[in-house]
Amino acid sequence: MTITTWKDQLQTAIEPTLAEEIDLFENQLELKKQGKLTDQVFGETRLRRGAYGQRYDNGQRHDGIESRTLPFPSDGLTKGAETIWDAPGMQRIKIPYGGLNPEQLEVMAQLAEEYSDNILHITTRQDIQLHFIHLEDTPDLMRRLGAVGITTREACGNSVRNICGCPLAGVCRTEAFDITPYADAMTWFLMGHDDVQDFGRKFKIAFSGCEDEACGLVRFHDLGYVAKTKIVDGEVQRFFDVYVGGGLGTVPHQAKVLAEWVPEAEILPQAQAVARVFARLGEKKNRNRARLKFLIAKLGLEEFQRLVEEERKILPHDDRWTSYLQDVPEQTEVALKPPTFLNGAPLPKGFNDWYATNVYHQRQEGYTTITIKLPLGDISSDQAYALADIAREFVGESLRATVEQNLVLRWVSEKDLPAVFSALDRWGLADPGAEKVTDITSCPGTDTCKLGIASSRGLSAELRDRLIEKNGSLAPAIQDLKVKVSGCFNSCGQHHVADIGFFGNSRRRENRAVPHFQVVLGGKWKENGGAYGLAVGAVPSKNIPAVFDTITETYAADRNEEETFHDWIGRYGKKEVRNLIQPFMDVPTYAEKPEYFSDWGDPREFTMSDMGIGECAGEVVSLFEIEVARAEGEAFDALIDLDEGRFVEAEASAYKAMVLAARALIRNEYIDIGDDPDRIVSEFKTRFYDTEKFFDRFAKGKFGRYLLSRHANPPESIDEDIARRRIEEANLFIEAAHACDAKLAAEAGSGGIPNLLA
Amino acid sequence: MIPERIQIKLFINKAVSLADLVPVFHGWIQQNELDGLVLDVADYRHVPNGPGLLLMGHEGDYALDLADGRPGVTYKHKRDWPAEADTFATRLALAVNRARRAAELLNRDTGITVDPSRFEIKIPDRLNVPNTAGSFEVIQQELLNETQDVVGPIGAVLNVAGDDPRKALTIEVEMAPVVAI
Structure with a gap:
């Protein structure tokens, strides 16, 4: 019999429950086409399978001259409120704690080639996103992912999102222990669980191996875990400090401690109890007040703690709470090659710069983790195939996506570093400067996001190009800065925890919209996102590079020895910083500088929400x-x-x-x-x-x-x-x-x- | 063997500044210059040897593509084929014609020309046309027997994706030299 569909071809390769879910989703697509599902129901269904909307999916786009209707052939069919059926969307793919293997990477590269634009985009929560996807391609896309052990279930919508984890888990020199098996167990325990189906809003979880580093950034998650150990009855035992109610979003909240020294066996039932309290008492009607942080603010932390403890007591027992613990090994991964050391052999050109910034020496002697710095979080399908080959040759299975939108290869034997560098370099994957100032984090912004106000990727690309050009002459203090850009106030670029963050907004001048970025200074990346920066002023987008130079050069000149940017901002003072940026805040007239009325990388005259602007009424x-x-x-x-x-x-x-x-x-x-x-x-x-x-x-x-x-x-x-x-x-x-x-x-x-x- | 997706690439023999092309591509949307519903510009200049600069569309995507370090004008048709495009040859003809139209516009607006001596066909449809020797054989015969009136006289058909089953079937077509009479 000739195989004509992916469903037929992969029917034995997908876990049966997942296969059924995807079949059901495909049926729901059909029911929606027949008018048997409402936009509201289908919209949430689609989101819970990670199929998201994308810019212009309401069928309107301003082309720089006028707002035009995009004549999709949908004939009135929609896939959600104001969302046209045929408009392309984004598919978010959950990658728990960022862990993936070469085969999975290859399949995603194939999907990008067939259904998307040849690009895999790494997000700030360790997901991978494909853009410009047609909804009707998503069931097959999900099947092909399912055949290699990946699900998109609950990647969006009011559900437990991808669970983040430190990409160095298991190899980190400062962690208490490897959080990987715990993040993995939490992922599969909560996915589709009855107690997480009735949330008013999304719910984000993260794991960190230690308190002081950035790791999983638990302080801005709804539920966060920091590993720690202590000796009990002569044995080292594993615990977690558990945080709740953190979040970035429009107004960031630092998570509070729910409980300290929670035994490893308690984290799943406790999370279930938290979920039940959130589902029962969390806001449902007003989604702007529906995150867990608002419930905790409303109830007070002590009352929330009491409710969780009470709920925990009445939970019916579930073997899954602890069954995974018997399989938790000391070390979750096995190296492909024996440990070795660099032996003085000649090194390829460019190796030393890369080695200085992209190589991390694991706690296991003779092994390193290397970071593949991806500009704007993007890797092409061709690069992904090459990277899968490199991973197979040098490390075996071990790849992880990071919250800084990069990929890491773990367990690289040190002696192999020159060969790995050369192999990566051949594919443009050996850029130095990982996690340094040129490694700018950016959300999709106006490129593809419906909520984007200004071009975060355009600005990031511009800053990156300028910084790379003068990287050799940048003061070391500047090279270490974290720069993060969001296209709007929603913080997907995590600008609040950057040394220098920006988020997009807009101002009006002569009845024209002018793209701006709010400058946010003094956030703290370390200590799991330990402090949030504050906005000091909105600057026209085209002036941001000059503002960036002014601030960083003043910092380099004025800082005390070893003073961090966060500490320097505290000492220098916001008032003085405001004085630094003040000269850049004015917008010239359109006649003087029309380029101020366009965004970076987009020559169209800037508009908000594709609404037309009036004729210029003069000065x-x-x-x-x-x-x-x-x-x-x-x-x-x-x-x-x-x-x-x-x-x-x-x-x-x-x-x-x-x-x-x-x-x-x-x-x-x-x-x-x-x-x-x-x-x-x-x-x-x-x-x-x-x-x-x-x-x-x-x-x-x-x-x-x-x-x-x-x-x-x-x-x-x-x-x-x-x-x-x-x-x-x-x-x-x-x-x-x-x-x-x-x-x-x-x-x-x-x-x-x-x-x-x- | 009828693919759901076909991509044509017309090679360019010199380096191109993609930054200069961004306003050109937006202009093509404004002036409605291309066939099909073209939605937006996607900019991947920062990805080495990547997809370059794309004009994302509903039925198909146009691009100034940098893959393999060989810049070229591409058109990938991906859905909603017209009813009459029901064979490999008719689908190929549609994709080739749209790629050529984009190349004409590029030449008009920037002076850039494409190499008339060769082009590439990629078939990113692993379900219907996997990258196998058998698929190559079928497509090669189709090209030689059914499409020369559309693409011109063919000199050679080369399998450039090799036997890597991960990759999409990719074929380079060398045109026959023009013989002066």
């Missing part, structure tokens, strides 16, 4: 721009207060900044609003919140509620956490006010909002 400054500048000044004062430990004043200034931004919008409609906060908030609610004019397309009323909630419920006591959060909220509220002003202007045509200063 005018709107009332809103004047008024909102006061709000921005107040928000910056809050930052200074925070910096200097005046938390009460910082919180008050942040609140005032929101009131002023609301006033700026109101005064376009009601010039005599006055200064009374009660009246301003009331008018804001009536005119902009209740009418949904202030609503973000995706975040809806989230940013408006920051003001309404703070005004209605002033905090009884204020600590650093609350002040910091209020400042983040104020900055986002101001960004939303800018977006609202731009949206209303665009809707009304040129200068739609009365321009009282024109």
